[in-house]
Amino acid sequence: MAGGTQTNNFNDTPTQLRLAVIGAGYWGPNIIRNFFDNRECDLVAVCDRDAKRLSQLPAQIQRQVTLLDDASRVFEDSSIDAVAIVTDIDSHRVLAEAALTAGKHVFVEKPLATSAEDCLFLGKLSQQVKKHLMVGHTFIYNPAVAHLKQTISKPDFGETLYLHAQRLNLGRLQVRVNALWSLAVHDVAIALELFDELPSSVSATGHAYILPGVEDVTFVSLHFPSGKMAHIHTSWLDPQKRRQVTVVGSRQMVVYDDVSLDQKIVIYDKGIDKVLKDGSKPEFQNFSEFQYLIRTGDMHIPHISFTEPLKVETQHFIDCALGRHPKPKTGWEEGCQVVSVLEAAQVSLQKGGIPVQIQYLLGEKVS
Ligand SMILES: NC(=O)c1ccc[n+]([C@@H]2O[C@H](COP(=O)([O-])OP(=O)(O)OC[C@H]3O[C@@H](n4cnc5c(N)ncnc54)[C@H](O)[C@@H]3O)[C@@H](O)[C@H]2O)c1
Known part of the structure; x- marks a missing residue:
C-alpha cells in the first residue's frame, strides 16, 4: 500500500482519510460500501480472516482495495490513518487495542466491547494516544x-x-x-x-x-x-x-x-x-x-x-478523524454507558x- 494521507496546500490538514475495514461478514459490507463511496475516504484495505467473505465483496472493491486475511498487516501499515472494526463482539477489545496502540483512529461496531471495564480501558487508551474512538450506535x-x-x-x-x-x-x-x-x-x-x-x-x-x-x-x-x-x-x-x-x-x-x-x-x-x-x-x-x-x-x-444512517455515521467518523469535531457523538463514553x-x-x-x-x-x- 503506497502513498499517504492527502492534505490541502495550506496547512497540512488532511483532506482524505486512509482507512481499513476489518470484518467483511454479514454487516461489514454495509460499512465497507459507505466508506468506499465517500470521496473523503480512501478505503485502502479490507481484512477478513475468512477468505470466502472477501471473495463475496463486490468486484469493484475486490479490484481497487487491498484484501488481507491478517489484521496485523493493517496495524503495521503506518500509511493507514483509521480502522473500522466490524467483527464479532468478542474480538472488539483486542482489535481496537491493537489499532489504537498502532496510532489509528478507531470505529467499532456496536456494542463497543463485552464489558464496561474493557470500554473504559479502550477509552483511556484512546485519550493517551490522542485518537478518536467511536462506537457504531447506528440509530x-x-x-x-x-x-x-x-x-x-x-x-x-x-x-x-x-x-x-x-x-x-x-x-x-x-x-x-x-x-x-x-x-x-x-x-x-x-x-x-x-x-x-x-x-x-x-x-x-x-x-x-x-x-x-x-x-x-x-x-x-x-x-x-x-x-x-x-x-x-x-x-x-x-x-x-x-x-x-x-x-x-x-x-x-x-x-x-x-x-x-x-x-x-x-x-x-x-x-x-x-x-x-x-x-x-x-x-x-x-x-x-x-x-x-x-x-x-x-x-x-x-x-x-x-x-441512510450509515452514510451519516461513517461521514461523522471521517469528520472526527479529519479534525472537524472535538469528539464523536457516540464516543467511548456513550459506548461504555450502553455496555x-x-x-x-x-x-x-x-x-x-x-x-x-x-x-x-x-x-x-x-x-
Ligand atoms: N449497526 C447495526 O445495525 C449492526 C447490524 C448487524 C451487526 N452489527 C455489528 O457488526 C459486527 C459484526 O457482526 P456480523 O453480524 O457482521 O458478524 P459476522 O460473524 O457475520 O462477521 C464478522 C466477520 O469478522 C471476521 N473476523 C472476526 N475476527 C476477525 C479477526 N481477528 N481478523 C479478521 N477478521 C475477523 C469473521 O471472519 C467474519 O467474517 C458486530 O459488532 C455486530 O454487533 C451491527
Whole structure:
C-alpha cells in the first residue's frame, strides 16, 4: 500500500482519510460500501480472516482495495490513518487495542466491547494516544431518531413519561450473541439519547427457545431516577418485522416506525387532561372540582428528509478523524454507558428478572 494521507496546500490538514475495514461478514459490507463511496475516504484495505467473505465483496472493491486475511498487516501499515472494526463482539477489545496502540483512529461496531471495564480501558487508551474512538450506535445517526428527539423536546409534547420499543423479526438467528447484546443494544442507545438521563436499575427476562444458552427473546425494563421508564422487547422469533419506538408524553404521544417508508414519525395530539367540572375556574381547590377527560386530537406526520444512517455515521467518523469535531457523538463514553446497562441486564436475565442496580464506571453522561 503506497502513498499517504492527502492534505490541502495550506496547512497540512488532511483532506482524505486512509482507512481499513476489518470484518467483511454479514454487516461489514454495509460499512465497507459507505466508506468506499465517500470521496473523503480512501478505503485502502479490507481484512477478513475468512477468505470466502472477501471473495463475496463486490468486484469493484475486490479490484481497487487491498484484501488481507491478517489484521496485523493493517496495524503495521503506518500509511493507514483509521480502522473500522466490524467483527464479532468478542474480538472488539483486542482489535481496537491493537489499532489504537498502532496510532489509528478507531470505529467499532456496536456494542463497543463485552464489558464496561474493557470500554473504559479502550477509552483511556484512546485519550493517551490522542485518537478518536467511536462506537457504531447506528440509530443515533438516523434522521428519524433525531426528529423523535426534537419532537419530545418541544413544550407541546409536555413532560416525557415513558417509552416502549419493539425490535422483532423472524431471524436472523444468532449463535454467539443473545438478543440483548445483538438487538436491545440499539434501543438502549436510543433510550439514553432520548431521555438524556442514565437509568439507575434494570430488570430483564428472556428465554432461549432455539439454541440452548442464547436467549432469542428478551424483555428489558429500564428505570430512570426521574421516574421515566423504558421497556424494550427484542426477538428474532416473531412472525412480524417490527422496529418501533413509542414515546408517551403528558400532552402528546409519538410513534417512530423504522419499517414504514412514508410514516416514520407520527405525532398524536392525544392525552388525558384534568379539567374543571364547571369549566369556569382557572384553579381547582379539591378533588371534587375536576375530572379527567380523554383528549383525542389530530395526528401529524412530519416530512423527514431521509439519508441512510450509515452514510451519516461513517461521514461523522471521517469528520472526527479529519479534525472537524472535538469528539464523536457516540464516543467511548456513550459506548461504555450502553455496555454498563447491558451487563446489568444480563445479570438480571440470569437471575430471573430481579432488578439490578447499574454501575457506571464513568459517572454522569459526558456531553
Ligand atoms: N449497526 C447495526 O445495525 C449492526 C447490524 C448487524 C451487526 N452489527 C455489528 O457488526 C459486527 C459484526 O457482526 P456480523 O453480524 O457482521 O458478524 P459476522 O460473524 O457475520 O462477521 C464478522 C466477520 O469478522 C471476521 N473476523 C472476526 N475476527 C476477525 C479477526 N481477528 N481478523 C479478521 N477478521 C475477523 C469473521 O471472519 C467474519 O467474517 C458486530 O459488532 C455486530 O454487533 C451491527
